[in-house]
Amino acid sequence: MSGLIAADTPASTKRAAFRAGLTSGTIQQFPGAFNPLTAKLIQEIGFEGVYVSGAVLSADLGLPDIGLTTLTEVSGRGQQIARVTDLPVLIDADTGFGEPMSAARTVTVMEDAGIAGLHLEDQVNPKRCGHLDGKAVVPTGEMVRRLRAAVSARRDPDFVICARTDAAGIDGVDAAIERAKAYADAGADLIFTEALHTEAEFEKFRAAVDVPLLANMTEFGKSELVPAKTLEQIGYNAVIYPVTTLRLAMFAAEQGLREIAETGTQAGLLDRMQHRSRLYELLDYERYNEFDSGIFNFTLRADTGQGKGQQR
Numbered sequence: 173m174s175g176l177i178a179a180d181t182p183a184s185t186k187r188a189a190f191r192a193g194l195t196s197g198t199i200q201q202f203p204g205a206f207n208p209l210t211a212k213l214i215q216e217i218g219f220e221g222v223y224v225s226g227a228v229l230s231a232d233l234g235l236p237d238i239g240l241t242t243l244t245e246v247s248g249r250g251q252q253i254a255r256v257t258d259l260p261v262l263i264d265a266d267t268g269f270g271e272p273m274s275a276a277r278t279v280t281v282m283e284d285a286g287i288a289g290l291h292l293e294d295q296v297n298p299k300r301c302g303h304l305d306g307k308a309v310v311p312t313g314e315m316v317r318r319l320r321a322a323v324s325a326r327r328d329p330d331f332v333i334c335a336r337t338d339a340a341g342i343d344g345v346d347a348a349i350e351r352a353k354a355y356a357d358a359g360a361d362l363i364f365t366e367a368l369h370t371e372a373e374f375e376k377f378r379a380a381v382d383v384p385l386l387a388n389m390t391e392f393g394k395s396e397l398v399p400a401k402t403l404e405q406i407g408y409n410a411v412i413y414p415v416t417t418l419r420l421a422m423f424a425a426e427q428g429l430r431e432i433a434e435t436g437t438q439a440g441l442l443d444r445m446q447h448r449s450r451l452y453e454l455l456d457y458e459r460y461n462e463f464d465s466g467i468f469n470f471t472l473r474a475d476t477g478q479g480k481g482q483q484r
């Protein structure tokens with residue numbers, strides 16, 4: 173029953189796929205998974221990879237995205253997500269969880285967690301969401317040390333180290349480009365160009381550097397929501413939708429909870445819910461029967477079929 177409880181693609185294969193995707197000429201779309209189940213959905217729909225967002229991880233714990241989470245929390249969640257998917261997982265390692273030596277340790281811990289790559293950003297601690305005002309960056313030399321430490325700690329040469337620069341929103345796009353070049357020289361495989369405003373800025377960045385580039389299409393932030401095809405034409409290699417699935421789910425959850433509070437029932441909400449049978453399909457419930465029918469003998473016919481949203 174390989175691939176049932178955990179995906180059976182080895183981490184090394186996922187990392188090689190991530191690297192190959194970055195030089196394929198096709199933009200690699202990595203939606204954020206707020207839990208392992210969402211990662212399964214992302215794979216089923218056919219995306220190239222899964223993103224694990226620091227903003228989502230913090231929000232999930234009821235915290236703002238200001239560097240309060242620990243390496244243990246972030247890598248633990250990353251491992252749970254990476255375990256269930258055959259896709260490469262890119263994880264948000266914020267500023268590396270400490271000084272350069274801690275950034276190096278972060279790489280080893282993420283490798284052990286089955287992650288395909290991580291990004292480190294050039295913000296000072298405490299960090300901010302890249303789309304808010306009031307953030308600050310460390311000197312280029314300090315970020316270069318952070319990156320060199322990370323690169324030197326890598327045991328799998330295919331593990332992707334992505335350098336994020338937040339400088340565009342502070343010192344302008346030209347300064348961000350200069351930093352990106354220094355970060356690539358320090359060994360970064362991919363540059364995350366945070367909080368650019370317009371297509372023209374993405375084009376300017378692309379024309380100035382020759383390493384793979386990642387765009388962040390987060391909603392309600394500083395960047396125009398540029399479609400993946402356009403980013404691909406500009407020459408970007410990867411795009412993340414970091415908080416999208418959490419925003420969709422939380423919006424639906426809030427509406428549903430308000431309706432139950434008002435009407436005393438969820439009966440009117442069934443059409444807006446994932447059906448039990450769809451959930452079971454995503455979880456591959458039936459294959460657990462084959463795994464050991466002596467322990468488990470689930471059948472969808474047990475469904476009572478009440479409510480118009482329930483088809484079986």
Ligand SMILES: C[C@](O)(C(=O)O)[C@H](CC(=O)O)C(=O)O
Binds near residue numbers: 225226388
């Ligand atoms: C990409 C990001 O770092 C994240 O943690 O997902 C955030 C996303 C967001 O807050 O919208 C960021 O851009 O800083």
Ligand SMILES: [Mg+2]
Binds near residue numbers: 225226227237264266
């Ligand atoms: Mg983040």
